[in-house]
Amino acid sequence: MSTLVLTLITGVGLGALYFLVASGLSLIYGLMHVLNFAHGAFLTLSAFMGWMVAQALGTDSWGSFLMSLLVGAAVGAVFATLTELVLIRPLYERHIEQVLVTVGLSFAAVALFEGIWGTDPIHISGPPWLRQTTEVLGARIPNTYWVLMIAAVLVLAGLVLFLKKTRYGMIIRAGVENRAMVTALGIDVRRSFTLVFAIGGAAAGIGGVLAMHYSTFVSAHLGATLLIFAFIVTVVGGLGSLTGAAVASVVVAVLQQFANFYLGGTGDFIVVILLAVVLLVRPSGLLGRKA
């Protein structure tokens, strides 16, 4: 029973991390039809910056933890905004080239990070509470999972509020639905492109700092591994659907944890099989629009 609870809760926690990365990817794809390979680079840079801030302020305090999260989000947002303005915008409407440019950026960025911070993983420590466990129904849950869940819920709530209640949110939703119509109504959709990139980058930045605490180290390849799961999550959930990404994150991660516990560490493999099954049964994803 306690293993079941443990697997379930850690699965949801891991899903929260996937969601932080996948939400930005899904929004960006939904609005701009750009597959952003550089998302992993946003995440990694934020993690490194968060680590440096935490080092400077003392790793044990909650203040420095929150500060590193804030800095991570800001760095992710700025990096993403610059990417959109400098690399994506000049290639307006040329989707394949836009993908290639982000591929090149992730390629170059990982090499640069290796050059700056070295190839070995750097071990980090956060507030002591994060390394402890909390007992739920007899299962001892590492506390990092709670932080992941809280962050993901806050980000999801913030995104939903932003998309439903603000003018820009409305433009973005309309743009995902039918971009040609929005442009025809005289609204400059391109400004919302930058905005979506910034939001996605900020979410990835928070995800990066938390992923660092989750895996207790940071390395130049931190983003690459998470990015692949985020891709799987966005395809399974339906490209461009935020709710789909949220649901799929949890489904994918819980399944992965269960397979890791009960099927001898085959989690990564099971996830790919899930992807294959979803594609065979419902190519547009769980909550994607039927094409």
Added chain:
Amino acid sequence: MTSQTTAGRGIRRFLPVIVGVALVAFMAMLPMLNLSLPGILPTPTYMPGTLALLSLCMVFAALALSYNLLLGSGGMLSFGHALYFGAGAYGLGIALEHFGVPLWPGVFIALIGGMVIALATGAVAMRVSGIPFAMVTLAFAQAGSVLVRRNSQITGGEEGLSLATEHVPDFLIGVVNTRNLYWFTLAVLVVVYLVTLWVDTSRLGHLARATRENEQRVRVLGLSPYRVRLVVFVVAAVLASLAGVAYMLLQSGTVPRAVSADLTITILVMVVLGGVGFRWGAIVGGVLYTLLDQRLTVLAGSEAIAGLPDFLRVPLSEPLFLLGVLFILVVMFLPGGIAGTIDAAVRRRRGEKARGALQQLDDADEAAEAPVEVRA
């Protein structure tokens, strides 16, 4: 007068064939010649060091050619092509090590293995197209990479798998026989080139290009775009496996990087650098990338770089960073790559209109999206 122009046209038609044959003959004779290209090749051409580097160039040129078949002719942006390269390399290694078969049956097993994996993964991945296809192929390649890293009894895990040399004929082993390996990789490159040429000029290639341009029209004509794509995908994968086999023999071993997403991205960089949609572009891209990677790594370790201040030294000592930046610049400012730019210049001189392969892909992408948006 008229006979002269037809003769001229005849020469123009056979010119590529003549140039190609001459080039292959020249490459085949290189191990016998004493040419040096200081700065580009480490040693004169008859020495093993240069021959090994040139062989590696040709392996990657073959791999880039197979990817060009996929992206240029088929219009499929795959991020999992390394899986089939790795299948060739690991397939041969496993066949020799665990089945204990001689070399040539081992090569056959590796190619069949690559084909089976390509059929299974391709059939599923082709449920979607465009960008989602790229993501799904990436996920499959990642699963392959995880399998290779985890099952260390079979694949050697992180340390990689070395070639079981007792089953390989003597003339392909050792530094002394580098020239035999060189000829072998040259043969692989020629075979891959001829197969891609044959696919491109056959009915299959014609259909693949038609599917790339307008899938709906192909379907209306009563043909199956799915089957065409799958066949092209599998052919490209088997060619990649062949390149993997050559890689395994050349390096007498393979590491998990041969199945990683990194390698796929490397292939993509080669093809885009050379020019998508041009067979000779893919070869140029593969060779150029491998040489640049080699030279930049040497440069990174040189004293001139070590003496620079940090903000210059760090980027310059990372070859992949420089190659990544070069790739971004090519995509943004030279979308046709090397071959595309030269081809466009030649066409402009003849007064023809030229459109880059990547732009054509975008157009097709647009066309595929259009009806959906009207309906919605």
